[in-house]
Amino acid sequence: MRVRPATTGDVDAITQLMNAHGTAVHGESEAAPTAVLEWLEDPELVIRLGERDGKLACYGDIMFSADGTRANLDIREHPDAPASAGPMLEELEAIANERGATKAWAFHASEERELAALVRARGYTPIRHSFRMLVRLDAAPEPAGWPEGTTVREMRESEQRATHAAGNEAFADHWEFEPTPYERFARWNFEGANFDRSLNFLALEGDEIAGICLCSMHWSGDPRYGWVGILGVRPPWRRRGIALALLLHSFAVFRERGCTRVGLGVDAESTTGALELYERAGMHVHRRQDTLEKLL
Incomplete structure (x- = not known):
């Protein structure tokens, strides 16, 4: 298999691979062309x-931690190209080593047994798992109680930096937390075709930001699928029901816009009670993803 850098001319081919992979593994599409183009234009994403016989067989990317010491590796194999993940993993590890990373994280869905076996054979050890959770909006959600x-x-636009600071504070005591630089946070949350300011909510006590809920439509392009990207409450305001109220508020807004489901990701071992909170809001586990680590 020949491995090469991606270009913006690969948007359609990558989109087709991602959606073939997502349909085979999860029964649903994964990405719209607009999302893929933004990945390709991200200056930090490698x-x-x-390719096999001129056809796209495997996708791989690396996002380095802000300090450059950890390489996060994401690999998607086309269902018609088995065993293509091995050469891709070797290529991504070589890049991580060249750039001075001291460890790598690899990820796989619970259904991806071949990829799971591959990364373990390459010396990766499971360290954590996370869930994608989902709620159906067939009925109106419970009213938010503030x-x-x-x-x-x-x-508001003038509050983007304050929102970034509140997000970093809200997650500072979470597992493996690293402060996200504003430029990276803004690129992921406040820029791009999917950004909609009216889906970004602040819980306020006076002029103080108590909690944030940054949402968007899902990157698959499905207009009925809402996504909660970041939900966090600053420590002084925790245990007051603000996170649940923000979540229920977002559900109501999404339903008004015609969404039939809303998803989010969560650390399965969160110490803040996030998993239980999402279940109280009516969400259920939709997918599981394992995180594995290897020292380089």
Whole structure:
């Protein structure tokens, strides 16, 4: 298999591979061309493509941690190109080593048994797992209940840096936390075709940001699929029901817009009770993803 850098001319081929992979593994599409183009234009994301007989067989990318010491490896194999993930993993590890990373994380869905066996054979050890959770919006969600003195509204443009700071503070005590530089946070959350300011909510106590809920439509392009990208409450305001209220508020807004489902990702071993909170909001586990680590 020939492995090469990706270009913006590969948008359609990558989209087709991602969706073939997602349909085979999860029964649903994974990405729209607009999302793939944004990945290709991200200056920090390293993307490689594997080809067999002139056809795209495998996708791989690396996002380095902000300090450059950890390489996060994502590999998607076309269902018609078995065993293509091996050469891709070797290529991504070589790049990580060249750039000075000291460890690598690899990920696989619970259904990806061949990929799971491959990364373990390459010396990766399971360290964590996470869930993608989902709620169906067939019926109106429970009304949000706000603590006394707390209000909710859309984030204003002038509040983007304050929202970034609140997000870093909200997740500072989470597992393997690293502060996200504003430029990276803004690129992922406030820029791009999928950004919709009216889907970014702040819980306020006076002028203080107590919690944030940054949402968008899902990157698959499905107009009925909403996504909660970041939900966090700053420590002084925890245990007051603000996170649940923000989540229910987002569900109501998504339903008003015609969404039939909303998803989010969560650390399965979160110490803040996030998993239980999402279940109380009516969500259920839709997918499981394992994280594995290897020292380089």
